[in-house]
Amino acid sequence: MGAGLTGAAAAWELAQHGFKVRVYEQADVVGGHVRTEWLRGIPYEPHGAHIFHTHDAEVWQLVSQLSDFVPYRHRVAIRIRSHELSWPLQRAELSQLDEWAEIQQELASLPPHPDSANFETYCRSLMGETLYGLCIRNYTRKQWGRDPETLSASVAANRVELRNDGYLDLFRDPYQGWPDRGYADLVEALLEPAEIQLGQQVTHEDIADLALPGEPVVITSALDDFFSLDLGPLDWRGVRLESQFISDAKLVQPAMVVNEPDVSVPWTRTIETKWALARLHDTKGTVVMREYPGAAAKHYPVPDTAGVNRALQTAYEAKLAAYSRNPLMPAGRLATYSYINMDQAVRQGLEAARHIVGAQSNLRDKA
Template sequence: MSESMHIGMAGAGLSCAVIARELAERGHRITIHETRPHVAGNCHTERDAGSGVMVHVYGPHIFHTDDEEVWTLVNRYMDFKPYVNRVKATARGQVFSLPINLHTINQFFGKTFSPSEARAFIESQADTTITDPQSFEEQALRFIGRELYEAFFKGYTLKQWEVDPKRLPASILKRLPVRFNYNDNYFAHRFQGMPAEGYTVMVQRMLDHPNIIVHLGSALRPADVGQYDHVFWSGPLDAFYGHAEGRLPYRTLDFERFEGEGDVQGCAVMNYNDVEVPYTRITEHKHFAPWEEHARSVCYREFSRRCGENDIPYYPVHLTEGDQLLQAYQARAAREQGVTFVGRLGTYRYMDMDVTIRAALDAVRAFINARTA
């Protein structure tokens, strides 16, 4: 692939930023069209003028990975400060520690279990008649039992997805650990941190290359694909085809911003598990940069709802009964020549940031190898 190519990209989020940099360093010309007035997609961060707090504009993003290559890559463009995500949850009039750990179990049941006692107790609560959990609810009942499920997951899940947990796949819950020690680190990955100057600056540095041109407030249309030697599309998969098969379902988020003096809630993330509370969580953004000090605070109440035509899509909706609509679009994408679909929206997959970067690296290397061959 020695001959220089002109590559078009839809979107300036993590996926296209990683791919653009890889190709630009190999001598190819990159033109990126980003519909928003900024790069970094939903990872966008900006310094609040009034308080000085670094705000995660589209909700908090915490970097965590076991992938050493991905960790090395992001640190090439940004110094990552140590950060441990310690989530709290309000349920039934009390505040608990998440993920469910030995302290949560002892507090919830009013016990003083040792690790082995807690493990045996939770197993006694579990529904052992479920041998192959298929749904979110079956997964929860099998591994933690009904009481913990209804207190910590059922209400939150109903608010987040607006779907009966019986219809959601078990894989959603499998991402959440249960620990029989007092470790309240939400993630178990080796590498965890926050970018010292925010994600947007990191992505700007990735895109800072003479072979990369970024057009903000500009959309790459499917009709424009022929202008380029190849296109990487990180927009919604169904939008590329003009929603010809129908609209893929997404959840979107609304944020109710409020400010306060000092420390408003004492932690970065407070989940609200009770279904009667309309929001899923409150995030206090100053706590995502604990190395900084600010007199004022910026908080978000987070509400989940069905994504409309003009909303920002956040989470693809997968159900246990399968998805013929998605399969129809995937079949069309597989036949596409000159276009690679990448990212959460382009592949219709929920991916954490590290997985997004790994998928982007794999995609660009597969493209390079194919062109070389």
């Protein structure tokens, strides 16, 4: 269920082992959250910027075998009044800010390890009150629509850093790139051996009609949707993107992504996907997207400090495990209620498929 990267990778791997695979997708297109569109030859991503980065050599080998990836090292800037600084922040650039004297004092008295009580304590103890106030507090309120102290420190652990090494790329993974023909090329290649049914939403009530008893089903939808909200809805935060084509410029931003922590700016960041393809940098025309928070879409699971959302997800997982007619395997960002990158989505799809392959060969051995 689901033709995003997780479902597509599972389909690919199952087909490599001789399985006949059917994929049911509720949307009218494949790709899920990963989607590239082109306007006058310029790429943009209406669901948000996607950069492929991984240390998983097998996943990188698979995706770059199926689609031509070009080298791209991702950079992000943050706008603080008239300054465009690197993100993650670099200590050497902070002296540009009017608040440099306070910042310096605060940096000199930070604790040896960040305080992981919640998102806010983590960030304040990592960079001091002034930088936190300038760069993070309002951005986080905009992005999550809630006070930062109600978010778990785990949200910050992967996203917030203060660097002092002059390394300006966002990611440190050995394999990084962008698919030269966009992400549909990759997803379609993974799905090449499968039958695909578009426009079909599947819930637990449909399984008996779609699968024979015992047939394994990989579930990549959210489990609250799958169980028709039986135990109540899971909490998600979504974003909405507005794209603008600018015809008389080649590139308009200093980097693909510019974060906007200023509370008077209603969007959280702007994205210029064209940065990913160096071959287009001299072409006129570019697309800039503004990302607005608070859309009714399932993009980010909300890791609340109290753990309420995780407990509901665990209850849904127990319901899934108790379903006896078919083995139901949750995989991917929606079904596991977790923020995962694309490489992890592909990895989870491969592992779900391998689990099925292993279970079938055990059955054959016993017979």
